[in-house]
Amino acid sequence: MALIPVTRLTSGINTQTDSTSRENAVEKAINKLTGDDPTQDSVLIGNVPKLWPELSKYENDTSGSGSPDIISVPPPQFIWNQASFPAGQVQYFAQAYQIESGDQHVVFVAVFADNAHELYIEEYTPEGEFAQRITPEDGLTDGLMVASASLTDDTDFPFNWQKVRLWSSSFEPLNADGYLVISFKAINYDAIDSVNPAGLAYLVDVYREEEG
Incomplete structure (x- = not known):
């Protein structure tokens, strides 16, 4: 059994965001791939307090045995829905990938959030x-x-x-042409200082198992 690199998803402007619900963010993420509406790109905010841990590749990164589907992907960026950060704000984010095989898949995730988050990884049908x-x-x-x-x-x-939170698992797609969707519910805590930024950054590597 061999692991074949499939894709790397990282936080950036392609990450979709919504202020109302995670379901809306998921819909926007799938729309981003299909060219449908609505969509809402996240905003790149940078390392606002200059104290956040950054998710960075090794300088001589060979992830996925050097596969361009993995190592050519830009590193994770700090994102939010805007460049201001109200205390107590809850925001939703999502990014989708179209599955191309019914083979067993493996996912590895690394996530940073200020202040807290919930992570969901789900499969959706070709119809969403x-x-x-x-x-x-x-x-x-x-x-x-x-x-x-x-x-x-x-x-x-x-x-x-x-x-930085880490997680990995495997799954077998129910649809060989459906969508793998990574989504988040994130919250900015009440302020305890004059600076109270919010932000999210993540990396998701996807591999496919292949008989070999």
Whole structure:
């Protein structure tokens, strides 16, 4: 059995965002691939506090055995829906990839968020309908999704914004031409200082198992 590199997804302007629901962000992510409306690109915000940990490739990166589908992808960028960050704001993000094979797939994820997030990886049909969950039903959790957590829970080093979350799993697509969708619910905690930025950055590598 061999692992064949398929794609690398990283946060950037292609990441779709929505202020209302994760479902809307997922729809926009699929629309971004199909050329349909609506879409809403994320905004590149940079390392606002100049303190966030950056998800960076090795200088001599050979991921995916040097496959251009992996190493040519730009590194993750810090994103949000705008360049201002209201305290307590909840925002949704999503990016989609069109599956090209019914073979078993493997996904690896690295995520940073200020302040907290939930991660969902799901498969959708070619028509954009939900097909299956790959992450747990309620998503993978990174900190309390409550604005006041900055005052009650996330109060000591290492703060949630100093952590990078890692996760991996495998799945078998139900549709050989459906969509793999990575989506997030992210929250900016209440301010405890004069600077209270929000941001999200992620990297997702996808491999396909092949008999060999």
